[in-house]
Amino acid sequence: MGRWSRVVAREFLAWLGCADGLRWLDVGCGTGVLSAVVTERCGPRVVVGCDRSEGFVGAAARTTAPASGAPRFVVADATALPARAGAFDVAVSGLTLNFLPEPADGVRELARVVRPGGLVAAYVWDYGDGMGFLxxxxxxxxxxxxxxxxxxxxxxxxxxRPEPLHRLWTGAGLTAVSTTAIEVPTVFTGFADLWNPFLSGQGPAPGYVASLTPTTRNRLRDTLHAILPTAPDGSIPLTARAWAVRGVRG
Incomplete structure (x- = not known):
């Protein structure tokens, strides 16, 4: 899924339409994709990315050029951010909220660290029916x-989904709350391009595949292959949808 995260981040930031010169916080930054796109496209005054995983933070720091205006990455828990209230103009989170034990706590922290009138926004994959391959x-x-x-x-x-996301934002006291769908094409060159990542063992679906016996794994592979749409050239054209939400701190 990571191969499409940069595309979704670009669409998300275009939807936000923020001015240059703002202070950004990226919560649950992972390997730093959203922070990097903010830096490339939004002319930020400062970008700080944080994640509770030291491994992700280290990877984000290693892939970011050490230059003036580059993002800074720190280890931090999304539900207990080490930042004073109102320290940022924009707080964002990409593909993270659903992994928090209490998403509402995370949204309240996002709201706390932006100034009055600041923007709080996030996006998550639509796991219900918007991720074609999943x-x-x-x-x-x-x-x-x-x-x-x-x-x-x-x-x-x-x-x-848009309705629960809207409730999370209004429940945190945010105003002018809106949601939108972001859809991107996910075209696989062939079945192996789609199937092989499921053999990595990392993530819910690959973890499930790793737990199977070879016989059951082969049955799953063949069943999946049979229900996928395949173009004449062997490629598999699908789409992935994310839901984005934004709101303003009063």
């Missing part, structure tokens, strides 16, 4: 193993 993966997995339904991100992450 939707088909879990449909195939459930057909092979009904117990796989309990691991389906579409069921596990019910907040990844």
């Amino acid at each position: 939707r088909r993966f879990w449909d195939a997995a459930t057909a092979v193993d009904p117990d796989a339904a309990a691991l389906d991100e579409g069921r596990r992450f019910p907040d990844c």
Whole structure:
């Protein structure tokens, strides 16, 4: 999924339409993709990215050129940010909220660290039915193993929809709340291009694949292959949708 995160970040920032010269905080920055795109496109005064994973923060720092205006990365918990109230003009979070034990706590922290009139915004993948390749993966997995339904991100992450996101933002006291869909093409060159990442063992779907016996894994592979749309050239054209939300601190 990481190969499309930069594309989604660009669309997200275009939707926000923020002015230059602002102070940005990127919460749950991962390897720094959103922070990098903010730096490239938004003319920020400062960008700070934070993540609770030291490994992600280290990777983000290593891939960022040490230059004036480059993002700075720190280890921090999204629900207890080490920043004073009102320290930033914009607080954003990309593809992170659904992994927080209490997403509402994270949104309240985002709201706390922006100044009055500042912007709080985030986006998450639409795991329910907007991620074409994941939707088909879990449909195939459930057909092979009904117990796989309990691991389906579409069921596990019910907040990844516009209505729950809107409630999270208004519940944190934010105003002028709005949501939008961001759709990007996810074209795979062939079945191997789609299937092989599921063999990595990292993430919910790959972790599930790693738990299977070779026989069941092969059944899953063949079932998935059979339900995918395939173009004449062998490519697999799908789309991925994220939901974005924004609001203003009063």
